[in-house]
Amino acid sequence: MSTELFDFLRELKENNNREWFKQHKQRYDQLRSQHIREVQDLIERIAVFDPEIAGLDAKSCIYRIYRDIRFSNDKTPYKTHFGAYMTGHGGRTSFYSGYYLHLEPDNSFISGGCWQPPPALLKKERQDIYNNMDEFLEIIENKEFKNTFSELEGETTKRMPEGFPADSPHAAILKHKDFIVSAPKPDAFFASNNWQDIAIEYFKTLYPFNKFLNYTVKEFLGFV
Numbered sequence: 001m002s003t004e005l006f007d008f009l010r011e012l013k014e015n016n017n018r019e020w021f022k023q024h025k026q027r028y029d030q031l032r033s034q035h036i037r038e039v040q041d042l043i044e045r046i047a048v049f050d051p052e053i054a055g056l057d058a059k060s061c062i063y064r065i066y067r068d069i070r071f072s073n074d075k076t077p078y079k080t081h082f083g084a085y086m087t088g089h090g091g092r093t094s095f096y097s098g099y100y101l102h103l104e105p106d107n108s109f110i111s112g113g114c115w116q117p118p119p120a121l122l123k124k125e126r127q128d129i130y131n132n133m134d135e136f137l138e139i140i141e142n143k144e145f146k147n148t149f150s151e152l153e154g155e156t157t158k159r160m161p162e163g164f165p166a167d168s169p170h171a172a173i174l175k176h177k178d179f180i181v182s183a184p185k186p187d188a189f190f191a192s193n194n195w196q197d198i199a200i201e202y203f204k205t206l207y208p209f210n211k212f213l214n215y216t217v218k219e220f221l222g223f224v
Helices: 004-014 018-023 025-046 119-131 133-140 143-148 187-191 195-221
Strands: 082-086 098-103 108-114 179-185
Touching: 004 018, 004 025, 004 098, 004 187, 018 025, 025 082, 025 098, 025 195, 098 195, 108 187, 108 195, 119 133, 119 195, 133 143, 133 195, 143 195, 179 195, 187 195
Parallel strands: none
Antiparallel strands: 082 098, 098 108, 108 179
8 A cells, every 4th residue: 555645644634625635636536546446455355254245346335535514513524534344235334244444644443343233233232242142252352353453342331231130240241332343553554565465364353253243233134
């Protein structure tokens, strides 16, 4: 990956206005095209071990750079990162757990899992984790998994969700509103010739986690 992407995003952060962006639109279009090609390469390589990704179009996975400012106090018009969420059944709009790539100067990371599921799906995810806790723990406590990713991240509730024992030893897991993990990476990581090779190994390690969560999604949607 060219370091020009991070240079562009740094400049955009300092000049987050429509006039500057218009002047640099051709530059952005070139970087976006490069990003699409790289994400498509990742998709094809992920599909080797996760066949549900096969046939996914990179353009359906990449988030728009234009911010929705209608209900935000922050009126800056552009995001200052590139993001791609790779999962079957709809790409970035899917309920399914997947693989996420976030490119932002000094805040890049490789991650995945289930982010902000709707309430009914979240309830079922929690119940399935509770009912199969040994299997879930075997995944997230696997040595390679722990060496690669953070502990579970995302929002949590203050109290134990309704329907679960308040004294559960796994309260910290069941209180989660998201089931995601991540691996922060410096900008220099993406300038290396083999960054995609390493990212694929990370996503391969993530696959059992996604597969566990996606079984629930399939049940929820009536496919199991």
